[in-house]
Amino acid sequence: MDKKEICLFASYFKGNSIPYYQKIYLLELKKHISEIVFIVSNKNIESSEQQFLQENGISLLFADNNGFDFGKWHTVLTTKDLSHYTRIYLVNDSCILFAPLNNFMQWSYKTSSDILGITLSEAVNKHIQSYFLVLNKKAIPFAISYFKQNGILSTIEEVIKTYEVGLGKYFSENGLLLEAFIDNDGYKGEYSPYYYCINHHLSSGIPLIKKKIFFATYRKDELFNLARQYFKIDVNYYISLIKKHNKTLIIDFENVKNESGHSISFFSILKYKLTIVLLKLFRPFYKIIKSG
Numbered sequence: 001m002d003k004k005e006i007c008l009f010a011s012y013f014k015g016n017s018i019p020y021y022q023k024i025y026l027l028e029l030k031k032h033i034s035e036i037v038f039i040v041s042n043k044n045i046e047s048s049e050q051q052f053l054q055e056n057g058i059s060l061l062f063a064d065n066n067g068f069d070f071g072k073w074h075t076v077l078t079t080k081d082l083s084h085y086t087r088i089y090l091v092n093d094s095c096i097l098f099a100p101l102n103n104f105m106q107w108s109y110k111t112s113s114d115i116l117g118i119t120l121s122e123a124v125n126k127h128i129q130s131y132f133l134v135l136n137k138k139a140i141p142f143a144i145s146y147f148k149q150n151g152i153l154s155t156i157e158e159v160i161k162t163y164e165v166g167l168g169k170y171f172s173e174n175g176l177l178l179e180a181f182i183d184n185d186g187y188k189g190e191y192s193p194y195y196y197c198i199n200h201h202l203s204s205g206i207p208l209i210k211k212k213i214f215f216a217t218y219r220k221d222e223l224f225n226l227a228r229q230y231f232k233i234d235v236n237y238y239i240s241l242i243k244k245h246n247k248t249l250i251i252d253f254e255n256v257k258n259e260s261g262h263s264i265s266f267f268s269i270l271k272y273k274l275t276i277v278l279l280k281l282f283r284p285f286y287k288i289i290k291s292g
Contacts, residue, residue: 006035007089008076010069016046020259021211023052024251025097030056032105033089039072041065067152069094069130070163077147088140090133096214098242098251099207104181113179114139115171118206119197120180122188127168128178129194132208139176146170182206196229202241213238214256216264223268227275233264 007029013019029036037059045060053060063075069092082088108116114136117128135143146167153159171178184193185200194201194210202209212218214235218226226233239253 003087004085005033005087005089006037006082006085007033007091008073009036009038010072010090010092011038011040012065012093013040013042016042016044016049018045018049018052019093021096021251021256022093025091025093025095026053026058027056028097028101028250029089029091030058032101035059037061037076039063039076041072067154068156068159070147070159071152074147074152077144082140082144085140086137088135088143090130090135092131094131094211095208096211096251096256097208098249098253099205099246100248100250101207103205104207107181108134111179112177114176115168115178116181117178118181118208119194119201120178120184121193122184123190123192124165125169126172126178127165128180129192130164130167131210139171142171142174142176143167191225191229195226195231198231198238199241202238202245205245207246209238209242211260214253215260218264223272224275227272227279230276230280233269233272 009026009029011018011022013022026036026038034057036057038053039061041062041064043062050060061076063072065071067074069090073090076082077088104118115128116134116136117130118132119129121127121129150162150166153162168178182201182204184197187193187197189196198209212222213233216233216235218233223233232238235257242253243249
């Protein structure tokens with residue numbers, strides 16, 4: 001059977017210019033996937049940016065910014081006839097792709113699993129982390145049915161429960177096999193393995209990293225959870241690890257940092273480090289009290 005694949009790239013950005021890191025991501029995807037649909041809510045994208053998409057054979061689709069990335073994917077999955085595709089990639093802009101996708105793509109064609117991704121979480125239910133989700137032929141009708149059944153959800157809590165976690169459960173209950181490119185070094189706990197296992201992931205060849213690490217756009221509740229994991233929030237630390245473990249880079253990190261315009265304040269960093277110190281100090285006592 002001939003290979004026919006499509007990538008649905010869900011994006012959100014302020015302003016009228018496509019961010020540099022997203023362009024790099026799209027160009028790398030285009031090397032491996034013939035059809036790419038760039039889904040955005042901003043209808044005022046500059047003509048030069050639209051020309052960039054056209055010149056590289058990337059389709060542009062406007063969709064309301066409802067339901068987050070899953071809402072954008074829902075728009076396509078429930079309105080277009082995708083029955084003739086052998087593989088659908090659901091990708092979002094929450095990560096910065098810094099290395100080629102060659103190794104992942106080669107691996108993906110060797111496995112017989114139905115749903116693939118870069119990393120997998122076993123928190124609540126086993127599921128592929130949704131920043132990069134691949135649906136092989138057998139999984140496509142199940143995914144379309146699930147999206148139609150659950151619709152577009154309005155809160156991030158509903159989206160995580162129903163789509164991020166619930167979709168993986170639905171796939172497993174229907175006998176579909178899930179598999180990730182990078183393992184979690186045996187970790188099966190409550191934290192998102194993307195952050196908790198990041199050092200292991202980077203040393204194992206993961207080709208991308210969460211943009212929050214670069215842009216310092218952590219929510220307050222996220223910062224506390226990251227502190228509980230003793231997670232480093234120094235972007236330069238991760239850049240050094242990336243350069244250590246990757247001979248080939250496809251992105252200029254200085255361009256990413258300069259374009260982001262975000263930086264976490266000295267006070268926030270100090271508060272974060274103090275939280276970690278306090279957690280390390282009092283955690284042993286909490287364990288003693290909890291154990292009775």
